[in-house]
Amino acid sequence: MFKTVKQNRAYQDVVEQIQEAIMDGSLAPGRQLPAERELKEQFGVSRGTLREALRVLEQKGLIEIRTGVAGGSIVREAHSETLSENLALLIRNRVVSLQDLAEFREGMDGGVAALAAKRCTEEDRVALQSLLAEAETHIKEGRKGWDLFVRTDEQIHMLLARMSGNQLYIAVLTSVYHNIHSYYENYLPWSKALIQENYLDLCNIVEAVSAADADKAREISQSHVRRFNAYMEGKQA
Amino acid sequence: MFKTVKQNRAYQDVVEQIQEAIMDGSLAPGRQLPAERELKEQFGVSRGTLREALRVLEQKGLIEIRTGVAGGSIVREAHSETLSENLALLIRNRVVSLQDLAEFREGMDGGVAALAAKRCTEEDRVALQSLLAEAETHIKEGRKGWDLFVRTDEQIHMLLARMSGNQLYIAVLTSVYHNIHSYYENYLPWSKALIQENYLDLCNIVEAVSAADADKAREISQSHVRRFNAYMEGKQA
């Protein structure tokens, strides 16, 4: 009938109050919180308790703490680094497997490519071509350039994500790409032919996106990821 | 030439040491850490500093802290709650808009449905049918049942996510559904016809998934989400 009374620990209460203030905008990004010795008075807690609360908020990525006379707690702009960090944790703990990552990417890359095609600007076209040219250069460098090629490949995919203009895609894919990179290096049977194939796929995707052909961009992008996942499964087996 | 010496704060050092121990398996899930008063000796720091470290680890979701005589810091099983929480933070901070959410869902639901179809078990089929029956009941309840219907709809989608067996989809979609729910309530022009249409879509998706028809499940699911997003855009304009 009755709910157990929630025994909030003091530091949790402090965390919630500050977090709320940040959420509803009364504490805008860049704003500086009062000094610890004053905050502790406002909340009516000891400095130790207050500091535990600040540590939690820092870990959540909501504030940044600087030392020195003009230092203090500063409200951070919202960002996706914490998300990325958490994802990395899950991967290192094998909660999220390589297959999970690959499947997930398969579902998302098509959507991103389609949105990117829909919102492609002249500026984007130039940037894509520039990255494509860079990729071609790395291919010609032979084996030494492979690593750089992979990096450029990632940059192209991230540019597509940014072009989608969708913050969720950007945040999630940033984490996924960051963490899938190491897998690809270890598990993909890199070869000259594979790199070439990858490059051709990229060219086709860029072409479709530049032509604002959303459906084609989605299709090519999905089959591209699917094919690479298949290669990787073959290697693991 | 030289990198600036990283001035690790004491509590960070403690965090890293414990985190490493958890990662490399020397501290298995379920294991209990020594009491604070002993840990502080082992690390050679004060109790306050140690507690700041423990708070950070707790926020990261790596340990759980219990009070009482048999309490202490216990290593948690790896999980994706923190990821969901971080995603929710981004969404609440308006970094992610309603349109972002909807577009994102469009990209993901198809992938989830396809995977669910591929991995559907007999047990899943029963559970899906049961939820579908529940949804039908709510429809017949008239306007009062709408809210319950929407909730059941969400449950079906979450079940599909779990059926996909992909931890990443599960973690991300949990946050997305949680946060998109309130939007739908406010922005969708709910009507008897719309509910009916929604219900029919669900039936078709469940049928395709039960028949293990991945492509069909993907297609129906995507067009379903796309149609609803279109309705919502119409309402906003």
Add this chain to the structure above:
DNA sequence: GCTTGCGAATGGTTAGACCATTAGTAAAAT
């Protein structure tokens, strides 16, 4: 055999002090 109450271990909180870092300012050197 069950209940009650006490004791001990553990996390939660407090108070006050001192150390470390840093921005600004005033003094000194050029």
Add this chain to the structure above:
DNA sequence: ATTTTACTAATGGTCTAACCATTCGCAAGC
């Protein structure tokens, strides 16, 4: 006049020592 240096004060970082609050187990009493 400009640059360098040194000092000052404010702020976060850490430490010590104590007490409070919660919980489990055991022993006494019913």
